[in-house]
Amino acid sequence: YHMKVNACDVINVLICGKSHHHPRYLEFRFSPREIPYGETVCFVVKMYEDLNLINAFRIKKDLLVRFLLLVQKAYRDPPYHNWTHAFSTAHFSYLCIKNFDLLEKNYLTDLEALALITSCLCHDIDHRGTTNSFQIQSNSLLASLYSSEGSVMEHHHLSQTLCILNTTDCNFIESLEQSDYVKCLDLIRDLILATDLATHFDLLPKQQEMAERGIDLESDKDKSLFLSLLMTASDLSDQTKECGVVRSVAELIYTEFFTQGDMEKNMGRKPMEMMDREKASIADSQVDFLEHVCVPVFTVLANLFPGASVLLETMEANTEYWEVSKQVFGKYALEGKTSLEVLT
Numbered sequence: 001y002h003m004k005v006n007a008c009d010v011i012n013v014l015i016c017g018k019s020h021h022h023p024r025y026l027e028f029r030f031s032p033r034e035i036p037y038g039e040t041v042c043f044v045v046k047m048y049e050d051l052n053l054i055n056a057f058r059i060k061k062d063l064l065v066r067f068l069l070l071v072q073k074a075y076r077d078p079p080y081h082n083w084t085h086a087f088s089t090a091h092f093s094y095l096c097i098k099n100f101d102l103l104e105k106n107y108l109t110d111l112e113a114l115a116l117i118t119s120c121l122c123h124d125i126d127h128r129g130t131t132n133s134f135q136i137q138s139n140s141l142l143a144s145l146y147s148s149e150g151s152v153m154e155h156h157h158l159s160q161t162l163c164i165l166n167t168t169d170c171n172f173i174e175s176l177e178q179s180d181y182v183k184c185l186d187l188i189r190d191l192i193l194a195t196d197l198a199t200h201f202d203l204l205p206k207q208q209e210m211a212e213r214g215i216d217l218e219s220d221k222d223k224s225l226f227l228s229l230l231m232t233a234s235d236l237s238d239q240t241k242e243c244g245v246v247r248s249v250a251e252l253i254y255t256e257f258f259t260q261g262d263m264e265k266n267m268g269r270k271p272m273e274m275m276d277r278e279k280a281s282i283a284d285s286q287v288d289f290l291e292h293v294c295v296p297v298f299t300v301l302a303n304l305f306p307g308a309s310v311l312l313e314t315m316e317a318n319t320e321y322w323e324v325s326k327q328v329f330g331k332y333a334l335e336g337k338t339s340l341e342v343l344t
């Protein structure tokens with residue numbers, strides 16, 4: 001099923017001397033989208049090493065590299081839901097582990113950190129740049145496979161991840177104790193499925209309640225809620241960067257949304273306003289998205305870790321950026337420019 005990974009690709013990553021100690025690499029302000037595509041897998045290996053996961057689980061580096069190269073290849077190249085998004089998602093989880101001392105302070109076990117980073121890298125594998133509802137409306141193959149389960153795309157991302165782990169010489173977690181191995185796969189399943197917006201809206205009130213009373217690190221339920229929070233915060237982490245990154249990411253995601261809207265129109269269907277290039281107001285829907293999806297997630301995170309409040313401040317600033325740009329969009333709209341053209 002999978003494209004092969006050849007030995008020289010593996011060797012190139014293993015010998016890459018790139019010091020991952022990019023001076024700003026450990027700052028929340030740093031956007032991992034700046035890292036060249038060809039160096040990202042090397043940076044991922046450095047993350048596993050830096051979190052001591054290679055030693056803790058006696059991971060064979062060549063298996064890890066082969067796994068990572070196959071995951072990278074398993075991503076298609078839609079504007080937003082590609083490997084670069086997966087890499088930036090993993091980088092944010094890495095930043096949280098480092099900056100909030102999650103391992104030293106026993107918020108996370110080694111196994112949970114291993115599952116979290118790996119889930120971030122795999123959570124959108126083989127994404128086509130279209131939503132779950134589009135799969136169902138277009139009667140896609142994935143919908144026929146998974147619509148009874150719900151979370152159509154997320155079940156597909158999970159099954160692709162398991163396929164890659166079952167590919168020769170790619171099962172880098174094979175060295176785990178049997179109980180750790182099973183626990184790791186259970187965590188990867190929960191975390192990838194947590195990235196469905198519907199699942200997220202179910203979990204959010206429980207995460208808010210947990211943050212108010214403080215995490216009980218002995219409670220499996222709390223640990224699971226905490227891990228899912230880190231997963232969704234990482235999936236949204238572009239929104240914690242400066243407005244230049246936020247604007248370019250919006251351009252990518254609306255290119256995807258508008259392409260889906262065009263396809264829905266060609267299917268004789270009426271797209272959501274947010275996906276209709278004639279009707280969408282990017283600034284309005286980004287303010288909504290920040291207010292109703294992003295800010296609640298990072299408010300919970302800031303309740304748990306005061307160091308995360310700077311991320312909330314950045315989000316407030318980015319909301320202000322969209323509010324101000326509404327005037328600009330408004331003016332251009334009068335001139336008949338679509339909102340995407342205004343962005344570029």
Ligand SMILES: Cc1nc2ccc(C(=O)NCC(C)C)cc2n2c(-c3cc(OC(C)(C)C)ccc3Cl)nnc12
Binds near residue numbers: 196232293
């Ligand atoms: C820049 C940016 N704008 C977005 C604008 C709208 C929406 C959207 O789905 N609106 C539907 C209504 C019903 C709310 C998502 C957007 N979005 C995401 C995103 C976040 C997700 O949410 C969790 C699971 C929490 C990570 C899941 C999937 C995606 Cl694509 N990532 N970046 C963006």
Ligand SMILES: [Mg+2]
Binds near residue numbers: 123124153195196
């Ligand atoms: Mg996803």
Ligand SMILES: [Zn+2]
Binds near residue numbers: 085089124195235
């Ligand atoms: Zn994602």
